[in-house]
Amino acid sequence: MTREAVFAACAKMPEGDGDDNAAVSALSDLGFTVRWGVWDDPAVDFSSADVVVLRATWDYPERRAEFLDWCESVPALCNPAAVVRWNTDKSYLVELLDAGVPTVPTTLVEPGEQAKWPKVPFVVKPSVGAGSVGAARFGADAAGAAEHLRTLHAEGRTALVQPYQSSVDTQGEIALVYLGGVYSHAFTKAAMLGSGVDPSGLFLAEKLAAAVPASGVRAVAEDALDAACSLLSILRAELLYARVDVVRGEDGHPLVLELELTEPSLGFRNADAGAPLRFASAVRQQLA
Incomplete structure (x- = not known):
């Protein structure tokens, strides 16, 4: 057929x-x-x-x-579509935090609200965005952060404020890919803030490499996926794909940076040859 x-x-x-x-x-x-x-x-x-x-x-x-x-x-x-609606606004990170998932601390700043800046280096980015476009890192420069926030608010955007995880500078992020709710493969992403924009203008350029996640990292990713499915009242198998981006916190423990359920790059070029086959089988599973 x-x-x-x-x-x-x-x-x-x-x-x-x-x-x-x-x-x-x-x-x-x-x-x-x-x-x-x-x-x-x-x-x-x-x-x-x-x-x-x-x-x-x-x-x-x-x-x-x-x-x-x-x-x-x-x-x-x-x-x-219901998953897309939930996942295309990064305010879902607050919901994961509330559900007890180890997640990078996240504060929402709605248009018209004032921000309380962290006393450590931090990131300000739009709650609706892709490819790190619109994200900026700040140190003690609250004035620069306030200007960036004003720009986002002037565009009608809600902002996220998060403490910057310094481990990204040395270890980057690790992205864990799930197909049909089952773990498939992982890859690392080097720090993107400050890197150049892809010629398409849609996302910052990334440097990727295949990786094997530590057991603690996988546990956090699984917790995030289970919490999301609970919030959405679906089974993990109902997700064709999911990508969980994890970083190390200042204490060395893994934290969810993002949970990508909408249109993530799945890193097939940096995965084993079986990964695309698992993806194809997961597509057939969705039809069943």
């Missing part, structure tokens, strides 16, 4: 950044025809596909409401 999968992307990167090429081949081996489609292109028919997978819709932060409306209109969307 031939089935059709559509990988949803954006106009600036209509076929992604190349990381998903192996996944396309793996799906073809399972009898899928795979095509790419720009999510806001009215000429693209998403309704006829057996499954629509969010892969490179990286321009949504500027048009989140429109993007969410589109997600609601697409049958067989992975991950589902």
Whole structure:
């Protein structure tokens, strides 16, 4: 039986950044025809596909409401629209904290509110954003942070304030990938703040490498995934993919930096050859 999968992307990167090429081949081996489609292109028919997978819709932060409306209109969307709505606003980090998940301390500053700046180096970033665009690190320069906050608020954006985790400078982040709710692989990401912007303008450039997470790191990632599924009233198996980005806190313990359930890069170019095959099987599982 031939089935059709559509990988949803954006106009600036209509076929992604190349990381998903192996996944396309793996799906073809399972009898899928795979095509790419720009999510806001009215000429693209998403309704006829057996499954629509969010892969490179990286321009949504500027048009989140429109993007969410589109997600609601697409049958067989992975991950589902309700998950996308929850996950595309990083205020979910506060919910993870409240659920007891070890998470980087996060404070929300709504437009019109004043921030209480940490007494340690910290990061200010929009609660709706992708690829670290709009994120900035500050030390003792509260004036610079206040100006950045004013800029975000002037754009109608809620800001997140988080203490900067210095381990990122030496260890970077580790990203753990789950497919169909099951651990698949991991890769490290070097520090991005201060790095150059990708030519697409959609995200900061990343340096990735394959990794094997320590047991404590995996435990925190699993806790985050379980807490999110509880908050969303779904099973882990209902998530085609999830990526948990973890850093070491100042005490050396792992902390969740982000939980990516919408359109994360899954690091197939830095994974073992079986990872794209596991992804393809997870897609079939969603259809079942």
